[in-house]
Amino acid sequence: MNILLINHYAGSDYHGMEFRPYYMAREWVNMGHNVTIIGADFSHLRKKNPKIEDSIQEEIIDGITYVWVKTPEYKGNGIGRIKNISTFMYKLRMNYKKLADKYKPNAVIASSTYPLDIYPAYRIAKRCNAKLCFEIHDLWPLTPMEIGGYSEKNPAIVLLQRAEDFAFKNSDRVVSILPNADRHIKERGFNTDNYVHVPNGIIIDSEKKTPQIENSIERLQELKNQGYFLIGYTGNHSPANSLNTMLDAAKKTEDEKIKYILVGNGNIKDELIDYAKSNNITNVEFLDPVLKDNMENVLRLLDICYIGLRKEKLFMYGVSPNKLFDYMLASRPIIYSIEASNDPVTDAQCGISVPAEDSNAVVEAALKIKNLSEEDKIIMGQNGHEYVLKNHTYHGLAEKFLNALK
Template identity: 80%
Template sequence: MNILLINHYAGSDYHGMEFRPYYMGREWVDMGHKVIILGADFSHLRKKNPQIKEDFEEEIIDGITYVWVKTPEYQGNGVGRIKNISTFMFKLRMNYKKLADKYRPDAVIASSTYPLDIYPAHRIAKRSNAKLFFEIHDLWPLTPMEIGGYSKNNPAIVMLQRAEDFAFKNCDKIISILPNADRHMKDRGFSADNYVHVPNGIIVGEKKNAPMEKTIERLQELKDEGYFLVGYTGNHSPANVLDTMIDAAKKTTDEKIKYVLVGNGNVKNELIQYAKTSNVTNVEFLDPVLKDNMDNVLRLLDICYIGLKKQNLFNYGVSPNKLFDYMMAARPVIYAVEASNDPVKDSNCGITVPAEDPDAVVKAVMDIRNLSEDEKNNLGQNGKDYVLENHTYRGLAEKFLDALK
């Protein structure tokens, strides 16, 4: 089968986020299929963007054919990003015939976070007589409406809603990372008979030698000094409400418990200042590490923490990659998330607490700390067993492929 996947932000192990198209594509290639990933040459998510001279340059990565489209660089979420998206969409629309005739796909997947790529995907699929699929990552435009406070009458929201409705109406299958996104389809007045849930996952068996980094050295120092470490790894963004973690640290009286936040993000400096002005001394902010070093970070943590803002949006479920990384590392988890699904509870790998509740976080920290080593290890192993059974990319790629067939 020839599979053409359109994802504006598609990355790889060599470029950085986002990884899902790469991991899925690599598995499909291994199963004997041809995979073409169509993406923009510039994305704010990647650590390293491809360098191309002209539109639709090809790059073969681990058997996947990446086709890069030249787009303008940008910073933040302003006019520059809108111009980047508009350029990508315009070039796909103007060249859909060339793309369809050259790659002759059997399946076309529109998979960007925003739904506008459904239009060129539909044109390519129609010209190629291919099946058309729409993959939901985040629910747009519901996400900017819920989180950003945009009105449903905002012109941008109207445009995005038309695109999502078009996808629901015209696709052979709707595939989503979110377990309950079918509820949203029904809310919009569409049947969910063609809905398939394929969550995020983990890669098994890939161990790479990475250089020692200062963050790991510091964590090891803290362990050697006898600290019990409660850690968060990843993006420091408003959605992760990391001030809850700082507030929990302030309320923690045990001097040998330390909270560590590993990573970067657009509110990191604000969080550092918040901890300083709040006189919180048992928090440390550490630099991000290479992806290949994340296992070395997680093994030094006694508890892994994940939190999200209270949002009606999460009634459709969540599928955070970070959580599965925590579970695969066999670490007990504190899950400060209120959503329609709860992998921590399902797997019995930690403690679920209400979102944005620092007192509940402190209690969970103390409850886990007071467990015996065997009990802590059992919690961690429960999480690892759960992701190995439900979230390996090999199994997820097979499930996705069944939907394509």
């Protein structure tokens, strides 16, 4: 099968996020299929963006054909990002015939977070008589409406809503990372017989790497040697992740020999540091992000991993955070401070689920896990490890996605 996937932000192990298109494509290539990924050459999510000279340029990465579309660089969510998206869409619109005739896909997947790429995907699929698949990551435009407070009458929201409705109406398959996105499709008035849930997943590396020891890992090892019980969060420091709740919990456990650790960067990291200082929270440490190959070493030094999200109606359609599956793979007990329609931590019995934005509940869960016997902590971690291997390996998820395309 020839598969063509459009994802504006698609990355790889060499570029950084977004990883899902790369991992899916790599599995499909290993199964004997031809996979082409079309992405913009600039994305704010990547650690390293590809360097291209032409307007549209091809590159082969691990057997996957990447087609990079040259787009302007930007910072933040202002006019620069709008220009970047507009350029990507315009170039696909002008070149869809060439792309269709060159790669001759049997299946076309529109997979960017925003739904506008459904239009070039539809044209390419129509020209090649291919199956059209719409993949939902986050629900747009519902996400900016619920979290950003945008009105449904905002011109950008109207544009995005038309695109999403077009996708629901014209796609042969709708695949979603979110377990209950079909509720949203029904609310929009569309049939869900063609809906398939394919969550995020994990990669099992058979080749054990020994990356350099970084300062963050050395500091964690120091704290362990000093006898601290470590509760950690790894990843992006953004408003959605409810990290203030974690800091408030830290303030309430200063009498215990517990350290709360935040590893990573993000647009509110400085605010969180200021918040900790102004509230005299002394048992929290902010550490630099580490290399991807070092993340397992970070997680294995933590006694508990924390994951949280703000209270939002949006999460009633479900969540599928990559971070959670990394925690499970590392066999760590987890505090899950999320209110959503799904709860993998309870399903796996690998930690304690508490209400969102409730620091007292986080403290109670932390002390409960801390006071467990070592054997019970190990069992809790193993439960998560077994659950994620059973339900979230990319090989199994790629097969499920492929069956949906067929």
